[in-house]
Amino acid sequence: MYRFLLTPRWWAINVFVILAIPVCLIAGMWQLGRFEHQVDVHRHQQKQAESAGEPRPLADLLPLTTETAGEQAEVTGSFDADHQLLVPGRRLDDTSGFYVLTMLHPADGTPALPVVRGWLPGAADAALVPPPPAGEVTVTGAVQAPESPAEVDGPTGGLPSGQLGVIGAASLINVLPYPVTDAWLTVRDAEGPMRAVPVTAPSGTGLDMDAFQNLGYTAEWFVFAAFTVFMWFRLVRREVELRRDAELGLIPPQQSREDALARSGSPAPPA
Template sequence: MYRFLLTPRWLGSTVLSIAAIVVCVWLGTWQLSRFEAAAGVSHPQHHTQASTPARPAAASPLEALLPGPTAQLTTGALGREVTATGTYDAAHQLLVPNRTVNGKQGYYVLTPLRTAAGPAVSVVRGWAEGNPGTPPPAPTGQVTVTGRLQADETADTSGAVAGGLPDGQLGMISPATLVNLLPYPTYDGWVAADTVPAGLTAVPTTQPDGGNGLTARAFQNLGYTLQWFAFAGFVGFMWFRLARREAEAAQDRALGLTPSWTDPVLD
């Protein structure tokens, strides 16, 4: 009854269906790995030694937590002390208005730090009260910055401005908003510098309203994961459904029965 599966038409359809399922499953698995990275999911391991109280993590090189500009900041890395070495790009310095520190309104001073690897890290050198003005100049030459990793800002982050700002100002700190302003890629997230110049205040480690800025991204990746697995299941279901229909039609023809309907897919 299923001998038609060996015909060239069905062999080709079967190969294409299997290929589509494999691709969908691979993409779903890849999205699942991105969800785990964004959510900071770690797989449990068995230890034979007794656990000891956690100690504050020492400053780590930025590249150890973010190997490249495509790496995503995880919840485990959020707020971690990092060091980054490079050269400040003062020509592309940006002011981020409508930011509150210690209950006062002001603005961040963001200066991209070009690393030796090529990408830049967004360094907030400090906060100043009032409307955007003229901040202290960025140091020249190679510098090493120590600061805390912060999550990308989002549209619902308190103080974030979607647009309509003058040149030299930025509404939200994220690679998506910087891509058209900088001629080079940037790392995910940003660094709040610990040591700031005179006239600026160090930005405290804070979490944007509504979460740490990673939850929405993590669940977006989870949604894509389910979507790709659903596509894989749909392809398999349609192949089985069409094969079953053709088998039933072949059986009816063998019994001399004429179907009262015509399936355009099988014609």
């Protein structure tokens, strides 16, 4: 009764099913692995937010990854008060304000590090900002990944001199006479009246919509695998039923059998 499975047409169907099922399962497991990685990164970021942790040398955290972004770093150097910038349109506790961004020249001679010394409410005004400490200082804070315009809610272009829309080496290179590190640091303890800027998760990490899309794709691939098996069994059962009907004479001659098979969606058996 099942010898038809060895016909060339059914061999093609069987090979397709045998290949499709592992492909769907592998793709589903890959998407599930991406979601689990996002969960692990989210938990790591939560632990960083809940505990300041021991600061590490900045060189140990660069270049930044999703695992090292948000880690506490310690840098010794001197602030460049002549190139201090204000970053407007930044919110903290639902209040609009601005960041105070000052370049720190590390004592080891590495490129300057952008440091957000704190946040102040209201419109960006340099008169409200306390001057940076003079001389050599040691700064401790969380290292952040460069921002992209899509991540910024405030203005990113057309700003007056002394203001910056996006924090990152790509934007700072246009306003500074020296190279900077492609990362920035937000101080752990801000000097009053400024408030410390909380750590933010880098783009593409954490339990955002992209992470749950990976979970949805996982379910889709597993459904595809199950549907492939279901359709194979359905086609086999329909083929068996048609052949049994033909043996009992319930289906007239060969042409009618082929018409019935065509209507059922099953491949026609050999004559």
